[in-house]
Amino acid sequence: xxxxxxxxxxxxxxxxxxxxxxxxxxxxxxxxxxxxxxxxxxxxxxxxxxxxxxxxxxxxxxxxxxxxxxxxxxxxxxxxxxxxxxxxxxxxxxxxxxxxxxxxxxxxxxxxxxxxxxxxxxxxxxxxxxxxxxxxxxxxxxxxxxxxxxxxxxxxxxxxxxxxxxxxxxxxxxxxxxxxxxxxxxxxxxxxxxxxxxxxxxxxxxxxxxxxxxxxxxxxxxxxxxxxxxxxxxxxxxxxxxxxxxxxxxxxxxxxxxxxxxxxxxxxxxxxxxxxxxxxxxxxxxxxxxxxxxxxxxxxxxxxxxxxxxxxxxxxxxxxxxxxxxxxxxxxxxxxxxxxxxxxxxxxxxxxxxxxxxxxxxxxxxxxxxxxxxxxxxxxxxxxxxxxxxxxxxxxxx
Amino acid sequence: xxxxxxxxxxxxxxxxxxxxxxxxxxxxxxxxxxxxxxxxxxxxxxxxxxxxxxxxxxxxxxxxxxxxxxxxxxxxxxxxxxxxxxxxxxxxxxxxxxxxxxxxxxxxxxxxxxxxxxxxxxxxxxxxxxxxxxxxxxxxxxxxxxxxxxxxxxxxxxxxxxxxxxxxxxxxxxxxxxxxxxxxxxxxxxxxxxxxxxxxxxxxxxxxxxxxxxxxxxxxxxxxxxxxxxxxxxxxxxxxxxxxxxxxxxxxxxxxxxxxxxxxxxxxxxxxxxxxxxxxxxxx
Numbered sequence: 001x002x003x004x005x006x007x008x009x010x011x012x013x014x015x016x017x018x019x020x021x022x023x024x025x026x027x028x029x030x031x032x033x034x035x036x037x038x039x040x041x042x043x044x045x046x047x048x049x050x051x052x053x054x055x056x057x058x059x060x061x062x063x064x065x066x067x068x069x070x071x072x073x074x075x076x077x078x079x080x081x082x083x084x085x086x087x088x089x090x091x092x093x094x095x096x097x098x099x100x101x102x103x104x105x106x107x108x109x110x111x112x113x114x115x116x117x118x119x120x121x122x123x124x125x126x127x128x129x130x131x132x133x134x135x136x137x138x139x140x141x142x143x144x145x146x147x148x149x150x151x152x153x154x155x156x157x158x159x160x161x162x163x164x165x166x167x168x169x170x171x172x173x174x175x176x177x178x179x180x181x182x183x184x185x186x187x188x189x190x191x192x193x194x195x196x197x198x199x200x201x202x203x204x205x206x207x208x209x210x211x212x213x214x215x216x217x218x219x220x221x222x223x224x225x226x227x228x229x230x231x232x233x234x235x236x237x238x239x240x241x242x243x244x245x246x247x248x249x250x251x252x253x254x255x256x257x258x259x260x261x262x263x264x265x266x267x268x269x270x271x272x273x274x275x276x277x278x279x280x281x282x283x284x285x286x287x288x289x290x291x292x293x294x295x296x297x298x299x300x301x302x303x304x305x306x307x308x309x310x311x312x313x314x315x316x317x318x319x320x321x322x323x324x325x326x327x328x329x330x331x332x333x334x335x336x337x338x339x340x341x342x343x344x345x346x347x348x349x350x351x352x353x354x355x356x357x358x359x360x361x362x363x364x365x366x367x368x369x370x371x372x373x374x375x376x377x378x379x380x381x382x383x384x385x386x387x388x389x390x391x392x393x394x395x396x397x398x
Numbered sequence: 399x400x401x402x403x404x405x406x407x408x409x410x411x412x413x414x415x416x417x418x419x420x421x422x423x424x425x426x427x428x429x430x431x432x433x434x435x436x437x438x439x440x441x442x443x444x445x446x447x448x449x450x451x452x453x454x455x456x457x458x459x460x461x462x463x464x465x466x467x468x469x470x471x472x473x474x475x476x477x478x479x480x481x482x483x484x485x486x487x488x489x490x491x492x493x494x495x496x497x498x499x500x501x502x503x504x505x506x507x508x509x510x511x512x513x514x515x516x517x518x519x520x521x522x523x524x525x526x527x528x529x530x531x532x533x534x535x536x537x538x539x540x541x542x543x544x545x546x547x548x549x550x551x552x553x554x555x556x557x558x559x560x561x562x563x564x565x566x567x568x569x570x571x572x573x574x575x576x577x578x579x580x581x582x583x584x585x586x587x588x589x590x591x592x593x594x595x596x597x598x599x600x601x602x603x604x605x606x607x608x609x610x611x612x613x614x615x616x617x618x619x620x621x622x623x624x625x626x627x628x629x630x631x632x633x634x635x636x637x638x639x640x641x642x643x644x645x646x647x648x649x650x651x652x653x654x655x656x657x658x659x660x661x662x663x664x665x666x667x668x669x670x671x672x673x674x675x676x677x678x679x680x681x682x
Binding site for chain 1: 467468495496497499500561562565566644646647648650651652654655656658659662663665666669670672673676677680
């Protein structure tokens with residue numbers, strides 16, 4: 001092998017020479033990474049997510065210091081933390097607001113990927129790691145919501161346990177493994193605390209992987225393959241550091257506004273009531289970011305199929321690179337402008353309507369709205385994406 | 399503000415003045431109303447109008463000091479409200495997540511907090527009948543040792559804990575104020591609806607009945623700062639106190655928010671300038 005010249009991508013890549021210490025090599029590699037110059041502000045959402053993740057880990061670690069995962073103590077330790085620990089109220093509101101912003105930014109990040117077809121080769125692996133990250137964050141968010149042991153925590157865990165229990169054959173076993181008993185209690189809190197904590201650091205690991213794959217494969221561009229040409233690229237620093245920083249500061253302003261002035265947007269009052277197994281709340285509903293999936297869950301009459309449909313709404317994202325198997329990454333609207341715009345609009349409207357239906361417990365008119373929204377959501381992935389890929393292939397061969 | 403703080407040492411010493419709480423029902427009119435109601439049922443259109451009449455009235459919007467993103471708690475009202483809570487509400491309601499020391503955030507000095515705590519009696523141990531003087535680290539005591547005792551003392555209803563009532567109560571502070579002042583004490587209220595439901599007529603309560611007897615009365619407390627203790631004033635103050643107790647750090651949060659928002663605005667402007675400068679020679 002000694003006589004063989006290195007493959008070209010190794011010689012042009014900005015890998016650090018061996019003489020540099022690894023940390024410095026990583027830094028210089030990151031700073032000199034070439035990115036397409038036409039990246040728009042939607043590409044700064046990734047940086048926002050990194051900052052929110054750091055904030056969540058830092059505030060979460062400090063919150064964990066005064067939290068006790070016990071059904072009799074959890075609620076009062078959280079109350080004591082919020083009322084009496086020095087800056088406890090600040091840490092908790094950072095963590096609460098951070099959870100909502102994390103999910104909001106993630107949805108935006110995924111939506112950008114769908115718009116600009118960032119999942120197309122050679123970035124299928126990047127997309128897969130990203131969807132896995134989405135799933136991990138959702139599970140972490142759910143586990144975290146159980147921890148304060150308010151009414152919504154308890155009944156959320158109860159509903160989730162029953163949903164898991166609806167799986168044929170292994171359901172009851174899974175349910176008892178998840179709850180650690182017949183109903184949510186101290187064992188559930190231990191499980192959720194460990195899950196929340198472990199997954200948080202697994203997410204950090206997966207993010208490192210996500211960024212590493214991005215560095216290896218290069219970034220997508222709003223103008224598709226044209227924008228990814230070497231001549232169109234600029235080094236990460238200073239061009240994109242300053243742009244990302246601006247994006248992060250703008251997000252910080254929205255974050256501050258929600259956290260300090262309109263906290264009711266991200267807090268659920270019912271969760272300030274201690275968990276009471278004897279009193280089922282009239283309205284059991286998850287946090288806003290799970291409402292679309294909750295709506296899909298309820299739109300289906302069968303418990304198990306509801307679970308299948310609502311879990312499938314995330315799993316279908318994993319299949320996107322194969323549902324739309326066109327090779328070049330280019331914006332979805334490049335070929336079928338109006339139709340693609342309509343389809344994307346339908347996807348967004350369906351997602352929101354499914355959320356609203358979930359909020360209204362899919363009763364009366366909302367049942368049909370929820371069903372229609374579920375159909376619209378799936379139609380984008382199972383109908384529009386394969387159709388446009390096929391049409392594009394035919395267009396090329398003709 | 400300073401006026402409030404100088405008037406403070408005396409305020410927690412104000413004692414409760416408990417008046418008669420229950421208004422006797424007027425039996426005759428209740429019977430008449432029952433007959434009238436029976437007539438309505440016979441007419442057959444009662445179901446709907448009865449259901450509608452059970453919906454609590456919409457509480458009028460009040461101009462609270464803590465309303466809106468830039469509001470702040472009127473700490474003088476919070477302190478007066480504490481007096482009303484201690485003198486009236488605490489006879490039946492607990493405030494279990496709040497410690498006496500938390501009252502320092504209303505502007506009390508450490509000595510005042512110690513004196514405030516000492517004016518309360520707390521059980522020596524959980525569930526114990528023996529009492530001792532309160533210390534700042536104690537939580538506000540529950541007036542009943544068990545929920546059963548609370549139920550027995552209140553005609554079957556357990557008075558709710560008030561630690562987060564400001565965020566938990568549907569309708570928020572507006573409805574708390576409306577409920578406290580909305581008792582229908584006129585002769586009309588005696589009209590027992592159908593099978594004489596227990597409780598007191600209040601059009602802001604669910605089904606227009608509440609198990610809570612009208613709690614506030616003229617001069618039920620003596621305000622240390624000389625504010626006349628009318629029912630309306632007491633209700634306003636205690637509502638402000640309960641709203642504060644439900645979100646004691648809302649003011650700190652808003653103050654922090656103003657500082658951070660100003661800082662970030664300034665930073666954003668600098669970053670926009672810097673970004674334009676760095677990108678100035680990049681051809682589109």
